[in-house]
Amino acid sequence: MNLLYANDTLGTYPASWYAASTPAPAPFDSLKGEVKADVCVVGAGYTGLSAALHLAQAGRRVVVLEAHRVGFGASGRNGGQLGSGQRVDQHGLESMVGDTQARALWDLGEEAKALVKSLIADHNIDCHLKPGVAWTGSTKSDVAYLHNYAALLNDKYGYDAVEALDAEVCRAICPSPDYKGGLLDMGAAHLHPLAFAFGLARAATAAGVTVYERSFVHGLEHGAPATLRTDAGRVVADYVILACNGYLSSLAPAVSARVMPINNFIVATEPLGDQAHRVLARDVAVADSRFVVNYFRLSHDGRLLFGGGESYGYKFPRDIAATVRKPMETVFPHLKGVKVDYAWGGTLGITMKRFPYLARVAPNILSASGYSGHGVGTATHAGKLMAQAIEGETDGFNTMRSIPTPAFPGGGALRTPLLVLAMSWYALRDRLGF
Incomplete structure (x- = not known):
């Protein structure tokens, strides 16, 4: 079974609040016949659209092939949190690669x-960008770690946009009985993710990028040039960028x-009206310290958007709503029985080390x-780093690809059951409060 079609209808956005609350661009044509390009990008999410935009601005002829619609995948379904640094925090990076490279990765983040x-400012993208993301802890040890991390960012990295939150201040922002404290990062932000993707698509096409939708790539022939095949056509390109994430x-x-x-899920409640302050007293996003993270804004x-x-x-x-309602009602018991107007899922990609995998698959084929x-x-x-690498500026791309990324144990046959076993163990630890 192909993940591209396992849960979705070809060319149709999921029934999310995101799709209901922002107008989609007019559909792009499907690829028919042969097209030549300097660069062919596979995937029209954030990675692919950013790469295409930056390459077009550098004067390249760029074609983007998308199996569904622009912003169809995780780019149009996620929690909308624009976090600081990398997915792995600086404590973890310092242990993995040492202080010097950890600093370089922080700067890239x-x-x-x-x-x-x-990009939002330059291209007038209306995606409701707002400052502020709080990280919350449900145990004393989680809170202590977050306070220590805030001190590390303040003192060692000179990042003064983050502050530690004790229990009282944390609950003044997010009045959940589950959270005992945390930190608030006002340099981070949150936004409407699908509206941002649509804005990137409009910016890319305005720069001269040609986008083909409903054009699933089922074959890639290496060479100089490379050839990419769809059901009704092919693209011959000097360079290829693979921007497919979990759908590769x-x-x-x-x-x-x-x-x-892996799959993750979000609901949008009915509008909460005067009761919204009982969820968040400030217009910031929240992510908690559980292994299977709860995130909301x-x-x-x-509405409460809860993942x-x-x-x-x-x-x-x-029943996606029932799946998400369980953690939502743990965090906010007073919302038990609240009406859910939208519930949707999305597929994202994870790695063993939770650090993105940037790779040069062949001399003229890059992937992120x-x-x-x-x-x-x-x-x-x-996307920008890969565009720069094609233009000969490889420092950022090489820094991001320098962290070794091991394959999942068992390859394709066993990685899913082994991952389920590991994830189930960590989820159990969350429930038991370890």
Whole structure:
């Protein structure tokens, strides 16, 4: 079964609040016949659209092939949080690669965040960008770790946009009985993710990019040039960028062995009206310290957008709302029975180390994926880094690809059951409060 079609109808956006609250661009044509390009990008999410935009601005002829619609995948379904740094925090990076490279990766993460904000400003993208993301802890040890991390960012990295929150201040922002404290990062932000993707698509096409939708790539022939085949056509290109994340499948087996697709789920409640302050007293986003992270924020029309729960097979659960309601009502018991107007799922890519996997698959084929829940900034930035690498500026791309990314144990046959076993253990630890 192909993940592209396991839970979705060809060319149709999921019934999400995101799709209901922002107008989609007019459909692009499907590829028919042969097209030649300097660069062919596979995938029209943040990575692919950012790469295409930056390459077009550099004067390249760029074609984008998308199996469904622009912004169809995780780029149009995620929690909309634009986080600081990398998905792995600086404590983890320092242990993995040492202080010097950890600093370089922090700087690239901040560059990613700045890139998103500048793209929104430069191209007048109306995606409800707002500052502020809080990280919350449900145990004393989690809170202590977050306070220590805030001190590390303040003192060692000179990042003064983050502050530690004790229990009282934390609950003044997010009045959940589950949270005992945390930190608030006002340099981070949140936005409407699908509206951002649509804005990137409009900017890319305005720069001269040709986008083909409903054009699934089922074959990639290496060479100089490379050839990409769809059902009704083919693209011959000097360079190829693979920007498929969890949907990459067989186009690059060495990448697929290192990037695991998993499913995550979000609901949008009915508008909460005067009760919205009982969820968030400030218009910031929240992510908690559980291994299977809960994340949430208020929409611009006063709904709670709450993400929680994961699955590791092809199919989404039959009742997504029920799946997400369990963690939502743990965090906010007073919302028990609240009406859910929208519920949707999405497929993202994770890696063993939770660090994105950037790779040069062949001399003229580049790939970026595995953002592990940190994709709003990192995916957008990865697209720019690959565009720069094609233009001969490889420092950022090489820094991001320098962290070794092991393949998942068992390859394609065993990685899913092994991942389920590991994830189930960590989820149990969450429930028991370890």
